[in-house]
Amino acid sequence: MLHHAPLIEMIAVGLVAAFILGFAAQKLRLSPIVGYLAAGLVIGPYTPGFVGDVDLATQLSEIGVILLMFGVGLHFSFKELLAVRRVALPGAIAQMTVATALGTGLGLLLGWGIEGALLFGLALSVASTVVMLRALEERQLLDTRAGHIAVGWLIVEDLAMVIALVVVPVLAGGDASGAELAGELALTVLRVGAFVALMWFVGRRVIPWALARVADTGSRELFTLGVLAIGLGVAVGAAWMFQVSFALGAFFAGMILRESDLSHRAAEDSLPLRDAFAVLFFVAVGMLVDPSIVLRQPVALLATVAIIVGGKFVIAFGLVRMLKYSRSMALLIAVSLAQIGEFSFILVTLGADLEILHEDAQDLVLAGAIISIILNPLLFAWVARILARKNALPEDADAGPVSSEATGHVIVVGYGRVGGRVAKALWAAEIPVVVIDDDETRVQKIRDRGHEAILGNAARAGVLRSAGIGAARALLVGIPDPLNAGSVIAKARSLEPELDIVTRGHGTRDVEYLEGQGASRVLVGVHEVADLMVERVGGPPNESEARG
Known part of the structure; x- marks a missing residue:
């Protein structure tokens, strides 16, 4: 006897349909996202056959948003x-306006009224968290300067939506006074401030x-x-106590956890669930x-x-x-934001x-969202070709030209305090460096x-090839x-199995993680300083301790 289990049915049918159509899309050289969207259309209420529970699907997808923003927070401080404010x-404010x-x-x-038209416009102004983060992660751009600005932009939009979801019902009442509106706004700002303060002063100590x-x-x-319990x-808890969005709460949880030595392990462990729920x-x-909107309102669409x-x-x-x-x-940030998603759906649902x-506004927003999501990978590919021609962002394909002709050189990833000092010392010793x-x-x-210098994310194969990794x-x-260093090391090791790869860490757990990713040697600051002190007074360095 088959028990009626709508949650299990929704997860099973959704994932199976997404797998089949996502695989088919990949074979047709389309983004798998196209297949996932098509799977939703097939099991949705506007097509014959099995009809999934839309409410359950929406709640499941919200888990994906939470886990994705939690993962982004693990990369951010x-x-x-x-730094990107x-x-x-x-x-974000100007673009949304x-x-x-x-x-x-x-x-x-x-021909809509001013209230409906304004809400429709607001729904078109806010980008999708899931779409943008998936696009940046797939192209190894999340940890670049452009990725940081795009995420910061997204956080500002998220905060604006928190305010909008408070203000819209008050304005819709028609008799809200200026004092009432100001009071609601002040209360919202106070709630967000209280949440951030709690995470900063308490969460920073308790969570790690x-x-x-x-x-x-x-x-x-x-x-x-x-x-998972923390994320x-x-x-x-943030949504319940402070009325902030799930995504914002998860992002701050990830940022707090980033200060822990276990952040990279936390990111790895949550990755499979993040991917699964992002598909949902x-x-x-x-x-x-509703596909009929294409025939009913083609020009408006x-x-x-x-x-x-x-x-x-x-x-x-x-x-x-x-x-x-x-x-x-500018191109990378602009293409990241050229779509809409989950907050747009919340706004039009609230308006309804x-x-x-x-009644057409909701269908236009939803259809516009699905088309923009399909177009987004194509826009990224177009931008990547433009930047590849200018050697600004080599494409992650064999067609990407190798810009460095150096041989026997050292590749230095990151020109910060450590990388800059290393590069300058090598140049002084007349050792070729890229x-x-x-x-x-x-x-x-x-x-x-x-x-010689290459602009890009070293976790991309095309960037490493441009730096001449094969001859380094x-x-x-x-x-x-x-976490970012591990991605670079893993990609470099896959390209050049015998390459000598040296990196830095902050403790024993970092050593284990980075060596597991393929590092030949991981230097830990406190260990190296201790060895130098021992060497200074004539003793042998503790090699095993230096290696963790």
Whole structure:
């Protein structure tokens, strides 16, 4: 006897359909995302056959958003977030304002009321967390300067949506006074501030300590459970206590956990679930779309897509250029934001519940979202070709030209405090060096001094090939984040199994992790300093201790 289990049915049917159609899309040289969206359409309420539970699918997809933002937080620190505020804050506000105005204008042209048109425009202005993060991760751009700005931009949009979800119901009531609206806004800002303060003063101490105690038990399954409990628990707790979004709560949980020595292990353990639930997000999007909107409102749909993809791209590109960033940086940030997703769905659902949104608006937003999600990988490929021709971002394919003709050289990844010191010492010793860094200013300064430098993420095969990894004598990884360093080392080791790879770490766990990724040697600062002190007084260095 078959028991009625809608949750199990939804997960099973959704994943099976996504696997089959995602595999088919891959074989047709399309993004698997196209297959995932098609799977949602097949099992959705607007096509014959099995009909999945849309509400369950939406909740499952929200878990994907939480886990993805938690993973992003593991790559971020408060310092890095503050470092991009000068472009992310004004850029996000300006882009949302202009995109909302364009969407509002379209709504008014279609004969909708001002409230509905304004909400429609707002829904077109906010990018999808899942789509952007998946795109950046797949192209190893998440940990570049452009990736940091894009994520910071996304956080500002997320905060704006938290405020919008409070303000819209108040304005929809029609009789809200200025004092009432100001009170609601002040309360929202207070809640967000209280949450951030709690995470900063309490979470920074409690979360890493708790996870370290779990790791000491030696149970891998308990550690994985602890990671998921922190990510999901903080996200839900933040929404319940402070009325902030799940995504924002998860992001801050990840940032706090990043300060732990166990952050790279936490990221690895949560990766399979992040991928699985991200797939369910795309399935849920496909289930929401009514294909008949293409026939009912073709011109309006084209205009909606033009605002989402073309309008937002042009606005973001122009704003980043106005803020004195390079063309390549502007292109990458603009293409990252040229789509919409989960917050757009929440807004139109809210508008429908409040009866201020035209019935076609929800279908236009959903159809526009699915088309923009399909187009986004194509836009990234177009930008990658442009940048590859200018040697700004080599494509991750054999067609990418090798820009360095050096042989027997040393590749130095990261031109920060450690990498910069290493490169300068090697240049002084007249040893050929090729530096890889993702900061354009640093790369240009190195080139201006007559040295070779490659702009890009060293975790990409194309970037390593451009640095001449096949002819290099060694690879020195100077970046401080072990998770990012591990990605670089793993890619380099897969390309050159015999290459000497030296990197840095902060403790025993980093040594184990980085050597597991393929590092030949991991230098730990405190160990090396101790060895030098012993050597200074005539004793032998403790080699086993230096290696962890």
